Amino acid sequence: MVNFTGKYFNSIDAKGRAIIPARFREELARAYDDDRLVVTEGDGGLDCYPVPQWKEIVARIDALEPGQFKDDLYMTTVSPAIECSFDRQGRIQLTPALREHAGLVGETREFVAIGVSNKIRIMTRQQHADQRAQAQERLRQNPQARYNLGL
Known part of the structure; x- marks a missing residue:
């Protein structure tokens, strides 16, 4: 199982390539002996999953009963997904559609x-600053829950 942690600042080059931090690439290689990610649209950004985990997610979605919820998951999550391999500099190529999202x-x-x-x-x-501020405010409203976790 993979456990990505950390926060890193980077930029996308003119060709749409994003450098994924070395620490994340090392964790991916350690857990899966793989150098690929699946990148898809997420809430307020992009979500990148190891290929084996992505296959499990898609299998769970495929197992759902046909209906609007399943169709919505395909429309928003599965269909826009692309598989990316790292180049020698640790970059992945993001499609224009993903960059726009x-x-x-x-x-x-x-x-x-x-x-x-x-x-x-x-x-x-x-987006990160906004989401972090919202999360901090929600956590301030329930300090006991943090205390119970030892935070």
Whole structure:
């Protein structure tokens, strides 16, 4: 099982390639002996999964009963997904559609890559700041839950 942690600042080059931090690449190789990720649209950015985990996710979605929920998951998560391999510099090629979804177009090329347990999330610095502020506010509203976790 993989456990991505950490926060890293980087940028996308003119060709749409994003450097994935070495620490994340090392964790991927350690856990799966693989150098591929599946990148898909996520909430406020892109979510990157190890290929074996992605296959399990898709299998669980495929096992759902036919209906709107399953169709929605395909429309928003499965269909936009692409498999990416790392080049020699540790970069993955993001499609224009994925870059647009994440807001990484035009002059906005800087991003934050954060480890979120089983996946890597890529988002603009502003998206990260906004989501982090919202999370901090929600946590402030329930300090006992953090205390119970020893935080």
